[in-house]
Amino acid sequence: MPERLIAGTAPVILDLEPGTYYWCSCGRSKDQPFCDGSHEGPPDTGCQPVEFTISKPQRCALCTCKLTNKGPICDSSHKRIPPTWRPPATAAPDATQTP
Ligand code: FES
Numbered sequence: 001m002p003e004r005l006i007a008g009t010a011p012v013i014l015d016l017e018p019g020t021y022y023w024c025s026c027g028r029s030k031d032q033p034f035c036d037g038s039h040e041g042p043p044d045t046g047c048q049p050v051e052f053t054i055s056k057p058q059r060c061a062l063c064t065c066k067l068t069n070k071g072p073i074c075d076s077s078h079k080r081i082p083p084t085w086r087p088p089a090t091a092a093p094d095a096t097q098t099p
Pocket of ligand 1: 076
């Protein structure tokens with residue numbers, strides 16, 4: 001089963017130009033919300049980036065919590081994260097774990 005981490009608790013709003021993008025689904029990328037290859041590990045997360053294509057300039061709300069059912073687009077699933085949730089003290093500022 002893929003092991004996902006929460007990378008953020010709100011979507012990132014970006015104005016994307018036409019092109020192909022790879023959304024991080026594992027939550028380990030240091031280039032959120034995009035894949036940087038961190039899913040390959042070690043350890044291998046079992047996750048794969050989600051490829052998506054933008055055909056015209058478009059404002060997008062990209063999920064950072066990795067709980068969305070419409071990846072890469074935010075579906076408000078981040079609202080299920082408890083408001084008291086914080087990344088572990090030993091993690092990098094943008095690294096997180098599941099609640
Ligand atoms: S940021 Fe993940 S569903 Fe909104």
